[in-house]
Amino acid sequence: MSGTEKAGSGTTKTPADFLKSIRGRPVVVKLNSGVDYRGILACLDGYMNIAMEQTEEYVNGQLKNKYGDAFIRGNNVLYISTSKRTLAEGA
Amino acid sequence: MSGRKETVLDLAKFVDKGVQVKLTGGRQVTGTLKGYDQLLNLVLDEAVEFLRDPDDPLKTTDQTRNLGLIVCRGTAVMLVSPTDGTDEIANPFIQPDGS
Numbered sequence: 564m565s566g567t568e569k570a571g572s573g574t575t576k577t578p579a580d581f582l583k584s585i586r587g588r589p590v591v592v593k594l595n596s597g598v599d600y601r602g603i604l605a606c607l608d609g610y611m612n613i614a615m616e617q618t619e620e621y622v623n624g625q626l627k628n629k630y631g632d633a634f635i636r637g638n639n640v641l642y643i644s645t646s647k648r649t650l651a652e653g654a
Numbered sequence: 655m656s657g658r659k660e661t662v663l664d665l666a667k668f669v670d671k672g673v674q675v676k677l678t679g680g681r682q683v684t685g686t687l688k689g690y691d692q693l694l695n696l697v698l699d700e701a702v703e704f705l706r707d708p709d710d711p712l713k714t715t716d717q718t719r720n721l722g723l724i725v726c727r728g729t730a731v732m733l734v735s736p737t738d739g740t741d742e743i744a745n746p747f748i749q750p751d752g753s
Contacts, residue, residue, distance in 0.1 A: 594732065596678070614664075618735070630735040634665075636694055639678065639732045 566649030582587075582607060582643075590615075591644045592635060598622050600633065665690045665734070672737035673698070677730045680706055682714050685724070685735055694728035 585626055592600045592613060602618035618633040619626055665687065676685040685698030693719060701721040707713040 596680075596732070600733075631738075632736055634734040636728070636731045636733070638729070 572638075582611075585643065585645050588645055593641045593644070594635070594639045595641050596639070600635065602633065605632075607643075608637070611640045612621075613637065613643070614642065665696075668734075668736055674735050674737050675726055675731060676733040677726065678732050679730070682706075683726065684720070685721075688723075691728070694731045694734075696726040696728070696731065696734070697723070698726060699723050706733070 586606065588604060589601070590604045592615070594600070599621040600618055601621065602615040604613065605616050606614040613635040615633045615635070616631065617643060618630040620628040620630070668687045669689070673682060673685060673696075674689045675698070676682050682704045683698065683701050684704070685701035687696060688699050689697035699722070701724045703719045703721055704714040705717040705719055707715055716735065
């Protein structure tokens with residue numbers, strides 16, 4: 564991976580800044596398989612490996628499993644979303 | 655970001671504890687974590703695979719297959735979770751009125 568990490572000068576937000584800002588917040592993680600994981604983002608790294616707490620697994624919108632802790636390998640991640648702007652908790 | 659070799663996946667605390675692993679393609683395995691590396695290759699002992707519903711690869715059945723000591727290749731690992739602290743919920747796919 565490229566070692567260049569921009570200093571966060573100015574108001575420009577890079578993806579890295581976004582990823583840092585969502586630490587500790589509730590997120591939705593969608594995997595390539597289409598499964599959603601909702602929980603508290605504990606930690607993530609440059610590969611987009613993710614550690615989550617209070618994780619719930621949704622398949623086709625249905626809650627299927629709960630994990631106290633979950634670690635997701637980054638290559639599976641399609642996107643990470645915070646629900647800050649979408650107040651509706653629905654799908 | 656801290657040292658290159660550090661990872662968010664602090665699996666050291668799960669060594670010799672039960673973990674469940676979801677693999678790409680839908681397979682699911684539980685076992686005792688015996689070892690791991692940075693690529694997330696995992697060594698599981700007393701591993702049990704939960705066989706999948708033939709009609710829906712995302713659903714697992716209660717049928718299992720004992721695998722013993724296995725290596726899970728890191729590239730196939732999708733999710734790792736400790737079995738302790740995992741809540742099993744009512745099966746959402748069981749139709750209340752019967753299919």
